[in-house]
Amino acid sequence: ETGVTQTPRHLVMGMTNKKSLKCEQHLGHNAMYWYKQSAKKPLELMFVYNFKEQTENNSVPSRFSPECPNSSHLFLHLHTLQPEDSALYLCASSQGRSNEQFFGPGTRLTVL
Amino acid sequence: DQQVKQNSPSLSVQEGRISILNCDYTNSMFDYFLWYKKYPAEGPTFLISISSIKDKNEDGRFTVFLNKSAKHLSLHIVPSQPGDSAVYFCAATGSARQLTFGSGTQLTVLP
Numbered sequence: 300e301t302g303v304t305q306t307p308r309h310l311v312m313g314m315t316n317k318k319s320l321k322c323e324q325h326l327g328h329n330a331m332y333w334y335k336q337s338a339k340k341p342l343e344l345m346f347v348y349n350f351k352e353q354t355e356n357n358s359v360p361s362r363f364s365p366e367c368p369n370s371s372h373l374f375l376h377l378h379t380l381q382p383e384d385s386a387l388y389l390c391a392s393s394q395g396r397s398n399e400q401f402f403g404p405g406t407r408l409t410v411l
Numbered sequence: 412d413q414q415v416k417q418n419s420p421s422l423s424v425q426e427g428r429i430s431i432l433n434c435d436y437t438n439s440m441f442d443y444f445l446w447y448k449k450y451p452a453e454g455p456t457f458l459i460s461i462s463s464i465k466d467k468n469e470d471g472r473f474t475v476f477l478n479k480s481a482k483h484l485s486l487h488i489v490p491s492q493p494g495d496s497a498v499y500f501c502a503a504t505g506s507a508r509q510l511t512f513g514s515g516t517q518l519t520v521l522p
Contacts, residue, residue, distance in 0.1 A: 303454065340514055341413065341515070355509065398508065399460070
């Protein structure tokens with residue numbers, strides 16, 4: 300595997316379900332990010348981890364819970380989501396807080 | 412309020428002609444600007460960037476122009492090729508090194 304990978308690629312869940320999104324980067328980077336992209340909207344930064352420590356939380360509801368066990372892996376735990384949370388969730392990584400971020404292919408989430 | 416705006420959701424260009432994608436920003440603290448390209452079912456990929464100390468950066472068929480006084484940047488692709496058809500995102504960053512993205516422009520290059 301190379302670059303940034305995300306699983307699953309597609310996820311359909313009910314509002315009472317608990318699920319997790321996984322991201323793995325094979326680039327040796329030490330910063331990882333979660334973004335949300337809703338239809339026709341800009342990418343919205345959700346969380347930033349630098350050296351496994353969360354450095355940013357952009358007012359994200361607590362039903363989204365990130366976890367970064369090491370510099371290569373990032374999870375987004377989902378619990379009691381709302382239909383408006385349906386979106387493309389993108390993971391990215393970078394070397395430190397450099398400008399250039401490398402993105403995974405995203406997880407297309409649908410909340411019923 | 413969006414700090415980075417791409418006012419054209421879509422653009423169609425004939426193969427071989429020039430594509431010009433535009434982006435405006437409002438935050439004068441932004442000092443670095445990037446363009447990302449996104450194909451369906453893939454994540455955005457970095458294309459080209461420019462620092463605020465420059466007004467032009469060129470990489471092959473791609474050139475980015477920055478007009479700081481107008482808070483405007485543009486991406487020129489010449490000649491355009493059908494493989495350039497994708498969504499193009501403009502992004503900006505300041506000292507916090509967080510990327511702020513525009514909403515994207517869908518470019519279609521017609522053969």
